[in-house]
Amino acid sequence: MILLVLGLPQVMEPARLWALLAIPALVLMYLWALQHRSRSGIRFTNTGILGAVLRPQSQWKRHVAVAMALCSLAAVSFAWARPMGIERVPRERATIVVAIDNSLSMSATDVDPNRLAAAKTQAASFIDSLPAGFNVAVVTVSANPRVVMPASTDRATTKRAVSAIGTEQGTAIGDAITLSLQAIKQAPGGGAQGQVPAAVVLLSDGGNTDGSDPMNAANAAAAAKVPVYTIAFGTQTGFVDVDGARERVAPDTRLLGQIAERTRAKAWTAESAGDLKEVYQDVHRSVGYEEVKKEVTSRWAFYSLGFAIVAGLGVVSMATRWP
Known part of the structure; x- marks a missing residue:
């Protein structure tokens, strides 16, 4: 959804977009893991003590971290395929x-x-x-x-x-x-x-x-x-x-x-x-200006970096249990 808002560009190396096939595969693996996890029982009889020791984690943090990681993968895949954008340059x-x-x-x-x-x-x-x-x-x-x-x-x-x-x-x-x-x-x-x-x-x-x-x-x-x-x-x-x-x-x-x-x-x-x-x-x-097509690989690499930073913050948040 976020990548649709950014606008999918034309690319100079469309054959490299095969890397995007990893995204649906990872989504299926993530859904399978969530389903398998929900069926697994907790092997700890005293749940009251467990609740005092471990605070419950917010599910949305995990979902956001995974989504941002997938968006980062998609953006870097577009960067690898050498995307083209529109830029105003002097005629x-x-x-x-x-x-x-x-x-x-x-x-x-x-x-x-x-x-x-x-x-x-x-x-x-x-x-x-x-x-x-x-x-x-x-x-x-x-x-x-x-x-x-x-x-x-x-x-x-x-x-x-x-x-x-x-x-x-x-x-x-x-x-x-x-x-x-x-x-x-x-x-x-x-x-x-x-x-x-x-x-x-x-x-x-x-x-x-x-x-x-x-x-x-x-x-x-x-x-x-x-x-x-x-x-x-x-x-x-x-x-x-x-x-x-x-x-x-x-x-x-x-x-x-x-x-x-x-x-x-x-x-x-x-x-x-x-x-x-x-x-x-x-x-x-x-x-004095016209719109021309120009390679914008660095722009999509920047998008990938931004998504990766957000995903990393989500992982750190879950690992350290903050906030």
């Missing part, structure tokens, strides 16, 4: 597209020193945190989105591309998502759909002004099983000065949230550069 291959909004509204200074500068700093930090085998592409989000860095594992060149991004007119979020999907397809090993895990990190203050409908692009991303994580950058009080006129540029959290929801991703708001570190780390955790 060696994936493609991440970092889409950075470089529209004029990103020059707002409600995030120090300004939205775009803070975004580029945190994007570079995020790129450094990714496994070496990840491909990273960089796309700008303006009226005319561009792939300023195709998917590559060259971190130095990728960060230089991020650093060189400057502000431009307009915001075409839908076109930027479409361009990001194209960059994923063009990534090494990305020709076959679903062959390499991929995700888009869209860092924007929203407010789509140009290009195609962002939700149509989100539908295409959902169909391709590419999550689009969105970060609404800036505060509700942000503003920019354009041609001598002050314009308010609050982030469009509603649109960005809808894009993330449609693609089965997450949407965040980041009101300061410090918040972005946690946001990017969460994206890394979401797309």
Whole structure:
């Protein structure tokens, strides 16, 4: 029963599981011994003196000790057969597209020193945190989105591309998502759909002004099983000065949230550069790991040791008559 709770694993050497046949044989021997013992009489006439000398032993201690010994035998048998388990390990291959909004509204200074500068700093930090085998592409989000860095594992060149991004007119979020999907397809090993895990990190203050409908692009991303994580950058009080006129540029959290929801991703708001570190780390955790089969012999050896310790305590308890 306890081993069923632990979960019986697949094993690399199933032929070695023959050792488990000893368990039912030992159970039958134990039941036979209990039955034979109950039929044996006590060869001591003065039972009152015997009761004063020997305290009655609890039957449950004996049963628990035997059960734990059998569980220990079963666990060590599984360990010998080299069991396999599931473990989360960093993916060696994936493609991440970092889409950075470089529209004029990103020059707002409600995030120090300004939205775009803070975004580029945190994007570079995020790129450094990714496994070496990840491909990273960089796309700008303006009226005319561009792939300023195709998917590559060259971190130095990728960060230089991020650093060189400057502000431009307009915001075409839908076109930027479409361009990001194209960059994923063009990534090494990305020709076959679903062959390499991929995700888009869209860092924007929203407010789509140009290009195609962002939700149509989100539908295409959902169909391709590419999550689009969105970060609404800036505060509700942000503003920019354009041609001598002050314009308010609050982030469009509603649109960005809808894009993330449609693609089965997450949407965040980041009101300061410090918040972005946690946001990017969460994206890394979401797309950076996979479940793989791995040998877990040591785990089952540990189970066997635990059962053996409990069985040993039971035997010692009966031998010394404590408690």
